[in-house]
Amino acid sequence: QKEVEQNSGPLSVPEGAIASLNCTYSDRGSQSFFWYRQYSGKSPELIMFIYSNGDKEDGRFTAQLNKASQYVSLLIRDSQPSDSATYLCAVPVSGGYNKLIFGAGTRLAVHP
Amino acid sequence: DTEVTQTPKHLVMGMTNKKSLKCEQHMGHRAMYWYKQKAKKPPELMFVYSYEKLSINESVPSRFSPECPNSSLLNLHLHALQPEDSALYLCASSADRSGLVINEQYFGPGTRLTVT
Numbered sequence: 001q002k003e004v005e006q007n008s009g010p011l012s013v014p015e016g017a018i019a020s021l022n023c024t025y026s027d028r029g030s031q032s033f034f035w036y037r038q039y040s041g042k043s044p045e046l047i048m049f050i051y052s053n054g055d056k057e058d059g060r061f062t063a064q065l066n067k068a069s070q071y072v073s074l075l076i077r078d079s080q081p082s083d084s085a086t087y088l089c090a091v092p093v094s095g096g097y098n099k100l101i102f103g104a105g106t107r108l109a110v111h112p
Numbered sequence: 113d114t115e116v117t118q119t120p121k122h123l124v125m126g127m128t129n130k131k132s133l134k135c136e137q138h139m140g141h142r143a144m145y146w147y148k149q150k151a152k153k154p155p156e157l158m159f160v161y162s163y164e165k166l167s168i169n170e171s172v173p174s175r176f177s178p179e180c181p182n183s184s185l186l187n188l189h190l191h192a193l194q195p196e197d198s199a200l201y202l203c204a205s206s207a208d209r210s211g212l213v214i215n216e217q218y219f220g221p222g223t224r225l226t227v228t
Contacts, residue, residue, distance in 0.1 A: 090217075097214075
């Protein structure tokens, strides 16, 4: 059974702080990794994807991948109240299938 | 443009009704997906189409019937649903996989379905 695990939270951070969200996965063959943001009542929005070990930065977001340890993380710098949402980690099933396994999501609350 | 559109936004249907959900993308993607999402849960894959052919059916009950008329359109036909089928139904699309690397999926806004 392929698994993707996230801490459900809520993760509460003050405005301006760094929010760190973590995700571990069980499928060693996974090649690409995705972070989605989902506001309450809305659909998931892709915010980051990463394929290679190391860091990938896009604005205030940094994705970090460590394939040896099987974890991927998302850092949000200068957190804003508008970042308050559920963040879903998604990992593909290996073997070339077009299938993502989603973690349960981490709820982030940024308070002023 | 990374837009996937879905209609209708909301749908209320009785257990004896037949209805259809529609999804459209113009990104040239050749893989399209249907997901079901219940409150406070992650999206749950239902079907995958690749080059207009059904490639994955996650053991979905036959009261849900997908259709991919062409590379831009995806339908989900609904018949004799149960109240527990009430959920947010999400369509997504992606470029088909590049070898063993799966490409990013873009979601539509979803259809909020209520079965009475």
